[in-house]
Structure formats: C-alpha cells, structure tokens
Amino acid sequence: MPLYESVMQEKPPIVLDIGTAYTKLGFAAEAYPRKIIPTTVVLTTTGVTKRLFDYVGTEQLYDQIVDFLQTIFFKHLLVSPKERKFVIVENIFGQTIIRETLARALFIHFDVSSVLFVPAHLIALSTLAVPTGLVVDIGYSETTIMPVFSGVQILSAFKDHSYGSCAVHDEIRRQLVATGVKEPLLTSSVLEDIKIRTCFVNSYERAQARASSDQTQPPPPPPSVDYAICDGDAVISIPGTVRESVYELMFEQNNERDSLPHLILRAILDCSMDVRRALIESIFVIGGGAMVLGLLPRLKQELQQLLANDSYYRERFHGELQFKFYNSIGKQNFTAWLGGALCGATDLIQTRSLSKESYLRNEHVPDWSNLCDNRHGG
Amino acid sequence: MSFMQPSPVKYACSCGILNPINKLFFCRHCPKLRCGFCVCHEIESHFCSNCLENIPSSEARHKKNCCANCFDCPCCQHTLSARATTVPVVRKPEEPKDGESGAEATPSPKPSAMPTTKKMYYLSCLSCRWTTRDVGIPDQGVATGTWPDNECLYQARFNTLMEYYQSVVLQDKQEKQEFLRRKTPKQHKFPSLTDRTGLTVSLIRRQIGWTEKSVPKTKPINIAPAEASAEVEPLPEDIFTQPINLRNITTVAQRHSQPADQPTAVNKLYPQRRSLWIKRSLRCRQCEHNLIKPEYHPTSIKYRIQLFASYHVPEVIMVRCEQPLQPGQSNAILLKLANPTMYDMTISILEAVPEDAQINTDAFQQACRIKEEAITSSPLLKTTGVTLARQNSTREVKREVRELANASIVPLESPFVLSQRDDSKEFDEDVQAPIEEPKFIVWRKGNKVLIRLQFSPAADLQPGNKVTLGFYMQYTYVNTVSNTPDKKDPTTHALYSRIFIEAGEIAPQTAN
Numbered sequence: 001m002p003l004y005e006s007v008m009q010e011k012p013p014i015v016l017d018i019g020t021a022y023t024k025l026g027f028a029a030e031a032y033p034r035k036i037i038p039t040t041v042v043l044t045t046t047g048v049t050k051r052l053f054d055y056v057g058t059e060q061l062y063d064q065i066v067d068f069l070q071t072i073f074f075k076h077l078l079v080s081p082k083e084r085k086f087v088i089v090e091n092i093f094g095q096t097i098i099r100e101t102l103a104r105a106l107f108i109h110f111d112v113s114s115v116l117f118v119p120a121h122l123i124a125l126s127t128l129a130v131p132t133g134l135v136v137d138i139g140y141s142e143t144t145i146m147p148v149f150s151g152v153q154i155l156s157a158f159k160d161h162s163y164g165s166c167a168v169h170d171e172i173r174r175q176l177v178a179t180g181v182k183e184p185l186l187t188s189s190v191l192e193d194i195k196i197r198t199c200f201v202n203s204y205e206r207a208q209a210r211a212s213s214d215q216t217q218p219p220p221p222p223p224s225v226d227y228a229i230c231d232g233d234a235v236i237s238i239p240g241t242v243r244e245s246v247y248e249l250m251f252e253q254n255n256e257r258d259s260l261p262h263l264i265l266r267a268i269l270d271c272s273m274d275v276r277r278a279l280i281e282s283i284f285v286i287g288g289g290a291m292v293l294g295l296l297p298r299l300k301q302e303l304q305q306l307l308a309n310d311s312y313y314r315e316r317f318h319g320e321l322q323f324k325f326y327n328s329i330g331k332q333n334f335t336a337w338l339g340g341a342l343c344g345a346t347d348l349i350q351t352r353s354l355s356k357e358s359y360l361r362n363e364h365v366p367d368w369s370n371l372c373d374n375r376h377g378g
Numbered sequence: 379m380s381f382m383q384p385s386p387v388k389y390a391c392s393c394g395i396l397n398p399i400n401k402l403f404f405c406r407h408c409p410k411l412r413c414g415f416c417v418c419h420e421i422e423s424h425f426c427s428n429c430l431e432n433i434p435s436s437e438a439r440h441k442k443n444c445c446a447n448c449f450d451c452p453c454c455q456h457t458l459s460a461r462a463t464t465v466p467v468v469r470k471p472e473e474p475k476d477g478e479s480g481a482e483a484t485p486s487p488k489p490s491a492m493p494t495t496k497k498m499y500y501l502s503c504l505s506c507r508w509t510t511r512d513v514g515i516p517d518q519g520v521a522t523g524t525w526p527d528n529e530c531l532y533q534a535r536f537n538t539l540m541e542y543y544q545s546v547v548l549q550d551k552q553e554k555q556e557f558l559r560r561k562t563p564k565q566h567k568f569p570s571l572t573d574r575t576g577l578t579v580s581l582i583r584r585q586i587g588w589t590e591k592s593v594p595k596t597k598p599i600n601i602a603p604a605e606a607s608a609e610v611e612p613l614p615e616d617i618f619t620q621p622i623n624l625r626n627i628t629t630v631a632q633r634h635s636q637p638a639d640q641p642t643a644v645n646k647l648y649p650q651r652r653s654l655w656i657k658r659s660l661r662c663r664q665c666e667h668n669l670i671k672p673e674y675h676p677t678s679i680k681y682r683i684q685l686f687a688s689y690h691v692p693e694v695i696m697v698r699c700e701q702p703l704q705p706g707q708s709n710a711i712l713l714k715l716a717n718p719t720m721y722d723m724t725i726s727i728l729e730a731v732p733e734d735a736q737i738n739t740d741a742f743q744q745a746c747r748i749k750e751e752a753i754t755s756s757p758l759l760k761t762t763g764v765t766l767a768r769q770n771s772t773r774e775v776k777r778e779v780r781e782l783a784n785a786s787i788v789p790l791e792s793p794f795v796l797s798q799r800d801d802s803k804e805f806d807e808d809v810q811a812p813i814e815e816p817k818f819i820v821w822r823k824g825n826k827v828l829i830r831l832q833f834s835p836a837a838d839l840q841p842g843n844k845v846t847l848g849f850y851m852q853y854t855y856v857n858t859v860s861n862t863p864d865k866k867d868p869t870t871h872a873l874y875s876r877i878f879i880e881a882g883e884i885a886p887q888t889a890n
Binding site for chain 2 (some may be wrong): 029073074129155198202227300323330333338348
C-alpha cells in the first residue's frame with residue numbers, strides 16, 4: 001500500500017546540492033534529483049539574471065539566497081520549508097560566509113527544523129558502498145581531489161585547481177575568437193552548449209602527436225561543425241581542432257606540474273604509504289565536468305605514462321600499478337547529491353543534524369576548521 | 379498605477395525594504411505594511427496549470443508533484459497535446475473464424491464494406507513538432523493514463539544501497555545504546571547477588587531454560603560494493619572521422635529536464651510529466667494572521683482574504699516636478715494622493731517621525747489577538763498543527779531603512795482631509811461648493827487630491843544624479859476589524875509610512 005505509506009510517512013528531508021553553476025534539488029530516498037536548475041537568481045528590482053554567488057556584502061548574499069531558496073521551494077519542490085529537515089551537500093573547503101548565510105536563511109527566514117551538512121567528496125563515495133577512494137570532483141569553477149580512506153577524508157592530501165568547466169568555456173571562447181568569430185555572439189550559454197554538444201577529450205596518442213607536430217604530420221582533425229546561434233541569428237563554424245583540443249588544458253604539461261594527472265599523483269603521494277595502492281585502484285571521477293566523452297581513457301593513459309616515464313614518480317611508486325576507476329550509479333553531475341539522498345534516508349538525519357534550537361543558541365554552524373567547535377568535550 | 383515600468387514612488391515596508399505599493403500588503407491586525415520578503419509563504423493547493431485540475435497535497439506528493447495526465451515536450455518544454463489517428467484494425471482472430479464458418483460468411487459483402495477502424499492516440503508538440511512516434515513510443519488506445527514512464531535504470535541498486543545504509547546506521551545506534559547502558563552506573567545501592575556469584579542474568583535465564591531476553595542485534599545486510607575496473611570506455615573511433623549532426627544531440631536544458639538519465643541523443647528523449655503549480659497563501663509573521671488566502675479552486679483567480687496595501691494605504695502618485703531639477707534650488711513636486719478606504723483620512727506630510735503617531739501597537743495587537751477566530755478556521759488546518767506552529771513564530775528579520783533621500787522637503791503646514799472613496803461620486807456632477815482649501819492643495823475631486831510639495835535637492839549633486847525625496851506620510855486609518863467583543867466600534871489609528879520618491883535626474887547645466 002504505497003499510498004498509505006506515503007501519507008503516513010514523515011515528510012522526507014529535502015536534499016540540496018548548490019553548485020556554482022547548477023543546483024541539484026530533490027528529496028531524500030529518491031534515486032535522482034527532481035530538478036537540476038541553474039544557480040541563478042532573477043533580481044526583482046531590475047529583472048536581470050545573475051549568479052547566486054556574485055555578491056557584494058553579506059546582506060546582498062543573504063537576500064539572493066533567500067530569493068533562490070524561495071524559488072526552489074515554491075516553484076520546483078512545491079513544499080513548505082517550515083519544520084522540514086534538510087541535507088545540504090557542501091564543499092568541505094567552501095567559504096564560511098556562504099555556509100553561515102545559507103544556514104541563517106534556512107533557520108531564520110524559512111524556519112526549518114534541522115540541517116545536516118555533508119561533505120561532497122565523502123558522501124559521493126557512499127553511492128558505491130566502498131569506504132576507500134580517490135574522489136576527483138570536476139566542477140564548474142574548480143577541480144578538487146580528495147582521498148578518502150576507510151571513510152576518513154585525508155585533508156592534508158587535498159588538491160584543487162581552477163580548471164573546471166568555466167576554464168573550458170574560456171578556452172573555447174579564446175580559440176573561436178582566434179578563428180574570427182565575433183565575441184559578443186559567444187555568451188556563456190552558447191559556450192556551454194558548444195562544449196557539451198561538440199567537444200570531447202582527445203585520445204592520448206593523438207594529443208601527443210599534435211603536441212609534437214613539428215616532425216610528423218598531425219593527425220587529421222575531426223570534422224568541423226556548423227553551429228547555429230539562435231539569439232545572434234548567425235552560423236559559426238567550429239573547427240575540428242577546437243573540438244578535440246579544448247580539454248587539453250586539463251592535461252597541459254608545464255613546469256608547475258599541476259595538470260590533472262599530476263594533481264592526482266601528488267594527492268596520492270601526500271597520503272601515507274599504506275593507503276596509496278588502495279587509492280590508485282579506486283579513483284572516482286564525479287561532477288558535471290566528468291561527463292565529457294573520452295575523459296577517463298585519457299586520464300588513465302596519462303597517469304600510466306607519468307608513472308612509467310616521469311622520474312619523480314618512478315622513484316616513489318613501485319610495483320605493478322594499475323589505475324582503476326569506479327563507474328558512478330546515475331550521472332556524475334548528481335553523484336554527490338545522490339549520496340546526500342542516501343544519507344538523508346537513514347537515521348543520521350535525526351542524530352547528526354544541526355537542529356534549530358542548537359543553531360539559535362549561538363547562531364553559528366559548527367565547522368571542522370573552527371577550533372571552538374573541535375575542542376573535546378566542549 | 380503603472381504596471382509596465384517601475385514606479386518612482388516607493389514605500390518602506392515595516393521590515394525596511396523599499397517596494398512600490400502594488401507589491402505591499404497591509405496587515406490589519408498589526409497594523410503595518412508587509413512585503414513578500416517579510417511574510418511567511420505557505421502552500422495552499424496544488425494544481426496542474428494545463429488541465430487546471432486540483433490535486434490534493436498527499437496525492438501530489440505521491441505523484442512526485444507531477445500531473446498524471448499532462449506531459450511536457452522533452453525537446454522544447456512546451457505542453458504536449460494528444461492527437462488521434464484512425465488506424466484500420468486487422469482482425470486477426472476473426473479470419474480463422476470466417477474460414478471455419480465456411481460458405482455463408484464469405485459471400486456476404488459486409489466485411490469489405492465496413493472496414494473496422496480504431497482510434498489511436500499519440501502525443502505531439504504543437505510548438506516544435508516533436509511526437510512520441512519520433513522516439514518509438516507506440517500509440518495508445520486511450521488519450522491519457524497509459525503513457526509509459528521511463529524507468530530509472532539503477533533503482534534496484536539504489537534501493538539496496540539505501541537498505542544497507544539504514545541497517546548500518548541502525549546497528550551503530552544500537553551499539554551506542556548498548557554501550558551507554560553498560561556505562562551507566564547501577565541503580566541499586568547494593569550489589570546484586572548475581573554479581574557476586576558470577577551469575578549473570580543471561581546465564582540464569584539459560585539455566586532455567588528461558589530464551590535469551592536481549593533483542594536480536596540487527597546485522598547489516600550484505601552488499602556487493604562497487605568494483606573499480608581498469609577497463610574504461612574508450613573514445614569511439616568514428617568520432618574523428620564522422621561528421622556529427624547537432625540535431626541529434628540534446629542540449630543542456632533537454633538533458634536537465636530529464637535528470638534521471640540525461641540522454642545525449644535526441645531519440646532517447648521521453649515525454650516528461652508536467653510539474654504542478656501551487657497557490658500560495660501569505661501569513662504575517664508577527665501576528666500569524668493570513669494576509670492573502672486564495673480561493674481553493676484552481677480556476678478561480680479570486681481571494682478569500684486579500685490585504686493588499688493598495689486597499690488600505692493612501693496611494694501616492696508622482697505627477698511632475700515644476701521646474702528642472704537643479705542642485706540646491708528650491709523646487710516643487712506635484713503629488714496625487716488617493717484614499718482607497720471607506721473612511722475619511724487625515725493626512726499630513728512630515729519630515730521626521732511623527733511623535734503622536736506612536737500608537738501603542740502592542741496594546742493594539744493584544745486587542746486583536748486571535749482567539750482561534752474564524753478567519754482561517756478550516757477545521758482541517760486546526761487539526762494538522764497550524765495552531766502548534768503559531769506558538770513558535772519565526773523571528774522577523776528587520777533591517778534599517780536605507781537612507782536614500784538627498785533632497786530636503788518643506789513639510790506641509792497643516793494636515794488635510796482626504797474624503798472616502800465613493801464609486802458613485804465619480805459620476806456625480808461637480809456640485810461641491812468651493813471651500814476654503816489650504817494653499818498647497820492644487821485640485822481635489824472625490825477621494826483624490828493633488829498637492830504641491832516644496833523641496834530642494836541637495837546642493838552637492840552633480841548633473842545626472844538621481845534626486846530622491848523622502849518623507850513621512852501620516853494618515854488616519856480606521857480599523858474595522860476588532861475581535862474583542864467589548865469594542866464593536868471601529869477604532870481610528872494614526873499610522874505613518876515612510877515614502878521615497880525618485881523625482882528624476884539633475885538637469886544638465888544650462889549655459890548661463
């Protein structure tokens with residue numbers, strides 16, 4: 001009797017994963033988010049759409065968050081937030097001001113009963129039912145790498161870099177403008193559309209051949225695409241070289257040695273010796289940026305090549321090492337949300353949440369990085 | 379009231395945010411202005427915006443806030459409409475029957491003259507011409523109700539994961555309770571005999587032959603953890619040689635409208651059930667009275683309770699400035715005021731907070747404190763704990779009114795009376811005897827008056843700067859709701875609103 005059960009059940013907690021570009025929202029114990037919406041607010045005064053996290057001053061951020069949550073509750077989820085439980089999937093190195101403002105909006109403006117903050121990397125692993133993994137989150141503004149061993153995040157080995165989808169958009173714009181496309185045509189939505197519909201990650205061999213093209217003939221580029229921009233009433237041609245080369249910035253070889261494969265290897269090296277093999281064999285790539293075609297084979301080959309040929313890593317990694325990757329259930333762009341939905345379905349929502357009473361006592365969200373909250377025994 | 383362009387006249391809400399009057403509400407019980415930010419929004423009813431069917435909230439929750447009958451186009455998010463076609467029905471089972479019955483059936487011309495047809499339905503988008511036939515969904519015999527839902531591929535795995543984590547957490551909880559039980563000191567003052575003799579309760583029970591008392595511990599169910607593999611899906615080889623057709627690749631919006639599988643190919647798009655819409659009711663956070671309560675039925679656009687500010691607060695309309703705005707030069711602005719209420723109002727325009735206007739709002743609220751009164755009294759609401767929620771009302775987020783005014787006004791020398799609204803008066807002949815009017819009143823008719831307010835913009839403004847004048851408008855408000863039984867007469871209050879008017883920009887310097 002599903003209807004009876006659903007009536008009798010307590011209201012399911014709301015699970016939110018507010019990303020820089022897209023927000024995943026839905027209810028706990030459901031297998032996929034209800035909606036994936038852009039993280040933007042429409043300003044009531046001017047009608048301009050702007051990103052949620054573009055702000056000057058805390059009060060403006062607070063107003064924007066209130067507006068955004070209001071849209072989520074009354075346009076998308078259609079539930080009253082009052083007396084609800086929440087799971088918020090958060091970046092563990094996210095800004096304190098955003099976290100505090102979000103909590104203030106939820107508790108004070110919307111009167112919610114409890115909020116459970118869960119770290120995105122850790123909770124993403126729960127969708128696999130494994131305790132150990134190297135979680136690589138390719139988001140909009142940054143790519144973050146967090147090793148997790150036996151359910152414990154190894155914070156000292158955390159790595160991040162600014163190449164996310166945003167950097168890819170800039171690269172597409174740069175290359176297209178260089179071919180003579182007018183820049184005003186390339187709005188961010190057009191760039192995103194070009195990226196997801198035409199671009200892919202080149203294979204390792206072809207990328208190497210292109211990089212060292214002086215002696216040999218570079219491989220023929222993939223066919224170019226004519227792309228119609230509806231708003232601009234124009235058709236632009238996207239050359240095949242653009243299609244295959246925009247993701248090269250993730251694998252760029254430079255003296256900083258901070259491309260994605262380097263970061264992964266350095267994150268593993270920062271962990272203690274006993275966990276390294278386990279991490280190498282359990283790489284989990286999540287985030288919207290991970291959904292591009294050809295990312296995993298390229299990443300795997302780059303990692304293996306670095307291990308074999310780079311003297312720095314050869315000295316430190318020994319034995320037969322094979323990089324192994326997990327396949328996510330569902331799509332990668334809501335994997336972290338899915339973890340939150342699993343977490344919200346358990347009893348943890350009762351025991352681990354920050355309740356309204358304890359928040360109102362001193363209007364502060366406990367944080368792992370805050371010494372006041374971490375003293376043992378209060 | 380101009381709907382298409384932002385109004386230059388802004389009222390300061392009691393929470394400190396500036397809004398035009400058509401976005402404000404007026405709580406009669408407080409009595410204060412409220413805006414969309416400082417009221418509590420509640421969901422009144424769910425309905426489908428396409429078929430206008432009212433859906434009870436429990437059913438809406440069960441159906442995941444989607445309409446059962448209406449679908450959205452996965453291509454352009456427009457509503458799909460069902461289209462009927464007639465298809466000739468091949469009557470398979472009848473043919474052998476005809477053969478059996480033999481000679482008398484075949485000569486009759488009936489079957490050939492009456493070809494049987496059947497109505498079949500498919501869904502089609504009238505905006506982008508997408509149809510369910512494009513993706514291979516078979517036509518249905520009935521227009522609504524039988525369309526297949528696309529299943530979530532990993533639902534079974536998700537359910538196992540969920541059960542697994544629930545049992546893990548439950549076991550964790552039990553262990554913690556067990557630990558606490560052991561740690562708590564014994565309640566008895568004296569050690570029990572069994573402790574001395576080494577007999578534990580469970581041992582005795584076993585000796586007697588009873589069963590174990592302790593509840594069976596929940597064991598976490600086994601789950602197969604995901605396997606990492608060294609094999610990754612390679613890039614398809616033909617991507618380097620085959621031209622791609624953008625028409626066959628979905629856009630971001632199309633993918634996100636189908637969050638479960640987010641197809642990349644157009645032929646994987648499925649019709650999406652249409653999201654429901656809601657009717658909202660608004661409640662004052664301070665006194666918990668309803669400000670807006672719509673009628674329940676989705677086809678009705680009327681309200682059961684509507685406390686819009688424009689029904690209670692005199693409306694100020696900016697007409698024009700008399701001269702071009704110059705910094706430091708005295709100027710005058712013409713304002714039209716209208717009284718929307720059924721009672722005469724005494725209005726004064728002041729520069730600072732009126733002192734006598736400090737009505738004892740607390741006492742007033744006490745007077746109209748709700749005693750489970752009849753305004754929102756559907757019995758269902760009462761039982762479901764709305765009364766309970768009333769006790770812990772949310773705190774009002776109050777902020778200071780941002781000081782925007784950069785012009786000084788000359789307050790009007792005397793208050794003036796604005797007569798009540800009378801719709802029939804609009805059609806009367808103007809027979810008003812010319813009465814002695816104060817100097818600042820330019821024109822008066824019915825419940826409207828045109829006043830002339832002198833002001834001077836600040837001297838340090840540059841050409842192009844916006845001139846904003848701010849003032850306090852004090853008005854008498856006759857409150858007709860009083861829930862106290864002893865006071866039946868309407869009470870009159872002197873209220874005030876803070877008003878900011880964008881008079882325009884400083885005129886460019888003329889060559890003089």
